[in-house]
Amino acid sequence: MGPMTPDTGGDDAATVTARPITADAFAPFGELITADRTPPRTINQGLCQRFTDLARLDAGDGRIGVSLFRAQVRTLPHRLDLMERHPGGSQCFVPLDGSHVLVTVAPDIGGAPGTPRAFLAGPDQPVNIGRNVWHGVLTPIAGSGLFLVLDRLGPGRNLEEHRLRRPVLIRLPPAGSADATA
Numbered sequence: 001m002g003p004m005t006p007d008t009g010g011d012d013a014a015t016v017t018a019r020p021i022t023a024d025a026f027a028p029f030g031e032l033i034t035a036d037r038t039p040p041r042t043i044n045q046g047l048c049q050r051f052t053d054l055a056r057l058d059a060g061d062g063r064i065g066v067s068l069f070r071a072q073v074r075t076l077p078h079r080l081d082l083m084e085r086h087p088g089g090s091q092c093f094v095p096l097d098g099s100h101v102l103v104t105v106a107p108d109i110g111g112a113p114g115t116p117r118a119f120l121a122g123p124d125q126p127v128n129i130g131r132n133v134w135h136g137v138l139t140p141i142a143g144s145g146l147f148l149v150l151d152r153l154g155p156g157r158n159l160e161e162h163r164l165r166r167p168v169l170i171r172l173p174p175a176g177s178a179d180a181t182a
């Protein structure tokens with residue numbers, strides 16, 4: 001499946017600039033899984049460093065399932081008109097095959113998404129989106145679009161969707177800006 005044609009928001013869309021993800025900036029929405037936040041423990045006869053407990057996987061009354069998502073690679077700017085959340089559990093996306101992903105999240109404002117935040121995560125940057133956190137669906141922007149996904153499997157509804165009253169156009173940082181090269 002080739003990349004979709006560029007998403008354009010038309011002139012009715014608000015604009016959000018995607019920034020390279022950092023653990024601190026993403027912390028209100030979940031975890032960036034990275035080895036530089038905790039000291040490792042040396043294991044396996046000194047041949048391996050274990051960085052432990054880097055994300056809170058939450059399955060509520062269900063269980064954590066292991067799935068593969070092969071998502072269509074999008075191009076930027078990306079038009080966001082739908083956000084969702086999973087009241088029953090977290091959702092962790094682990095890039096495979098060198099995939100890059102646009103992660104869009106938002107605070108909850110009275111039961112609806114507030115102003116979205118957009119992050120760029122590279123092929124070595126798995127992210128875990130916290131339970132009941134508003135987010136855009138898996139949106140790869142480079143690579144194969146293949147991800148390992150750890151999320152809740154179990155009874156009952158675990159998906160709440162919200163169509164944005166005003167679509168958002170998510171773009172890369174302007175060329176030459178500090179983030180453009182990160």
Ligand SMILES: NC(=O)N[C@@H](O)C(=O)O
Pocket residue numbers: 084091135136137138
């Ligand atoms: N629905 C589903 O399995 N995927 C979405 O939740 C998503 O965030 O991509």
Ligand code: NI
Pocket residue numbers: 084085086091135136137138
């Ligand atoms: Ni989701």
